[in-house]
Amino acid sequence: MKTSIRRIQEHLGVEADGIIGVQTLRAISRALGVQEVPIWPSQSRVRQGNSIFGPPGSQDSLVSLIPAYQLYFEGKPVRSIRVHKLIAAHVKAALEEVLAHYGLPEIQRLGLDQYGGSYNYRPTQSGKSLSMHAWGIALDFAPRNNAYALKSPRATLSHPDCETWWQIWERHGAVSLGRQRNYDWMHLQFASLE
Numbered sequence: 001m002k003t004s005i006r007r008i009q010e011h012l013g014v015e016a017d018g019i020i021g022v023q024t025l026r027a028i029s030r031a032l033g034v035q036e037v038p039i040w041p042s043q044s045r046v047r048q049g050n051s052i053f054g055p056p057g058s059q060d061s062l063v064s065l066i067p068a069y070q071l072y073f074e075g076k077p078v079r080s081i082r083v084h085k086l087i088a089a090h091v092k093a094a095l096e097e098v099l100a101h102y103g104l105p106e107i108q109r110l111g112l113d114q115y116g117g118s119y120n121y122r123p124t125q126s127g128k129s130l131s132m133h134a135w136g137i138a139l140d141f142a143p144r145n146n147a148y149a150l151k152s153p154r155a156t157l158s159h160p161d162c163e164t165w166w167q168i169w170e171r172h173g174a175v176s177l178g179r180q181r182n183y184d185w186m187h188l189q190f191a192s193l194e
């Protein structure tokens with residue numbers, strides 16, 4: 001058994017130690033074209049302040065990243081976006097995948113370059129608790145045509161041509177409030193809704 005695992009590892013180009021660890025699993029997933037979907041904490045866990053994302057508003061947890069394509073905030077080009085360091089690689093990769101799939105003209109047509117913000121120490125729309133934005137684990141896109149109360153099909157991000165947009169984010173474990181609750185279609189977050 002050990003010998004055959006070593007042979008598979010040699011074939012995959014990872015260290016042939018005969019043990020199926022994280023590196024080997026990742027290499028197998030890659031070879032099979034299966035992406036592992038990360039599981040993020042629930043938003044109630046996040047709000048307790050002791051999840052992997054730590055307390056809200058922690059400046060040490062935030063990093064700036066340069067998106068794969070030009071984003072605009074209220075019509076002005078955005079140089080970088082600020083998110084929690086634990087989701088930064090996922091945000092970066094997701095936007096690269098969006099660019100590769102749609103291309104710039106389609107991104108612009110769908111408003112996927114219209115950025116509504118990420119890190120922001122603020123409560124939710126209802127005002128009862130802190131928004132996931134306060135941890136830098138939520139992002140808003142195409143806010144003008146996807147206002148908080150706008151439902152499908154009026155919210156443009158609910159349209160079929162945005163299906164791949166959401167599948168890309170969901171492969172990184174992000175959650176769409178629009179797809180799950182049919183409001184706030186601009187919003188996605190790296191925390192489940194329980």
Ligand SMILES: [Zn+2]
Pocket residue numbers: 133138139140186187188
């Ligand atoms: Zn939001």
